[in-house]
Amino acid sequence: MIMDIKEKETAGSSIYVPEIATILKIEEMSQTEKLFDIRLDDQKKQEKFCFLPGQFVELTIFGLGEAPFSIPSSPGNRDFFQLCIRDTGNVSGAIHRMKAGDKIGIRGPFGKGYFPYERMKGKDVIIVAGGLGLAPVMSLIKTILEDRDSYKRLVIIYGATDPSNILFRKDIEDWKKRDDIELGLTVDNPDSAWQENVGVCTNLIPGINCTEDAYAVVCGPPVMYKFVVSEFEKKCIKPENIFLSLERRMECGVGKCNHCHVGNKLSCVDGPVFSLWEIRNLKEAI
Ligand SMILES: Cc1cc2nc3c(=O)[nH]c(=O)nc-3n(C[C@H](O)[C@H](O)[C@H](O)COP(=O)(O)OP(=O)(O)OC[C@H]3O[C@@H](n4cnc5c(N)ncnc54)[C@H](O)[C@@H]3O)c2cc1C
Known part of the structure; x- marks a missing residue:
């Protein structure tokens, strides 16, 4: 507990x-x-x-x-x-x-808000991460993979600035070998050995076929959220099924110092994971 x-x-x-x-x-x-x-x-x-x-x-x-x-x-x-x-x-x-x-x-x-992996069971899950944004979603990916049969499709889209900045390479190599993960990798600046996609993560979302009751997760640099969320909305994914990890300058971590406001919420105790439904009317959220 x-x-x-x-x-x-x-x-x-x-x-x-x-x-x-x-x-x-x-x-x-x-x-x-x-x-x-x-x-x-x-x-x-x-x-x-x-x-x-x-x-x-x-x-x-x-x-x-x-x-x-x-x-x-x-x-x-x-x-x-x-x-x-x-x-x-x-x-x-x-x-x-x-x-x-x-x-x-x-x-x-x-952190009170966390990715609702129990609710995601029986549904498609799409995870979009940029750069260091892969770190907060790794524990969700591992949780799903440890109970893979309980979930439908697992789509992971990961973008980095260049191939040398790709994190968790060993995990990614394992994911590539599995036929129960749909993996999209992309970089802004490819080198001569790069054989995957080039450009931002958002470009890969239109190519995903998913059901309207799919769950979607996004974590990455602040600039990425609006664009990725807009692509999810085009896929008719419900705002209560879209989850974002919102990191703010944080001090105490326990809701006492009030440094990490997201509108009337505190990222440390109400988040850092929020559903789009929770934060869509908060002006400075994304
Ligand atoms: C919930 C959460 C999860 C996180 N997870 C990770 C993670 O998994 N991995 C990871 O690497 N990072 C993560 N971060 C970010 C990490 O906490 C910050 O990078 C952290 O502040 C670094 O601390 P520092 O003392 O090394 O940097 P600092 O010395 O505090 O400086 C870091 C940078 O922030 C700037 N800065 C300092 N103070 C302020 C301020 N008040 N306002 C704006 N900018 C300021 C500095 O100029 C510098 O560029 C997370 C943050 C949050 C809130």
């Missing part, structure tokens, strides 16, 4: 105190992204560390600060969890300089 923030407070565990964790393994995914395998030092807490696809943790680098990161690993893996981190600033830059065995702090998992 996942405890919500109020339950944690009444259970006496502070939502502000990070759990000590160890970096088990680091894998370089591109020039700017690394994948970290992480385990909480308290074994019982690690075994109980359960999250849902689309949730995130607050990562603490002691003496420096903290920042939110999505969990791309499978919720079914209780031995450790993963974070895919782009080196962009203080906290992310510091963990990029760390090595296996180093200690970090973890708060969470946080």
Whole structure:
């Protein structure tokens, strides 16, 4: 069971105190992204560390600060969890300089809104991700693949700026070999070896045949959302079946500091995953 923030407070565990964790393994995914395998030092807490696809943790680098990161690993893996981190600033830059065995702090998992994988059962699922936007949807993809027969078609469209920026390559190579995944890869700037599509993700959506009760998910750079959502709407996918991960500058992660407003909602506790139906009238949402 996942405890919500109020339950944690009444259970006496502070939502502000990070759990000590160890970096088990680091894998370089591109020039700017690394994948970290992480385990909480308290074994019982690690075994109980359960999250849902689309949730995130607050990562603490002691003496420096903290920042939110999505969990791309499978919720079914209780031995450790993963974070895919782009080196962009203080906290992310510091963990990029760390090595296996180093200690970090973890708060969470946080986020109320998550991809409704249970409701998606028996339906087509279309996932469109751009760049680092693949990280938040990876746990959804893994959840679906672990129970593949419960879902109808699984379409994954992934776009990157250039082939060297493609993340989760090993997973993508596995997906290519499966006949139960329809995979569309695209880059803005191809190199001479590139044999897939060229251009933005949006270009690949009109070619998808899907039913009106399909579920659609989008995650990527802010510029992408309006265009992808508009393509989904052309396919008559219902707004309550379209899900977006909306990341905002976040501080506390637990709905106290009010830094991550999306209209009258807070991305940390009401999201970061929202349905289009929930946010379509919020001016600054997408
Ligand atoms: C729910 C959620 C999930 C996320 N998941 C991931 C993930 O899986 N992987 C990942 O790499 N990133 C993820 N991010 C983004 C990540 O949290 C940010 O990149 C994070 O702020 C980096 O922290 P930092 O200390 O390294 O960077 P900072 O030192 O805070 O700087 C990062 C960049 O933001 C700018 N910046 C700093 N403060 C502000 C401000 N107040 N307003 C606007 N810009 C500012 C800086 O100039 C710099 O360009 C996620 C964010 C959210 C909210």
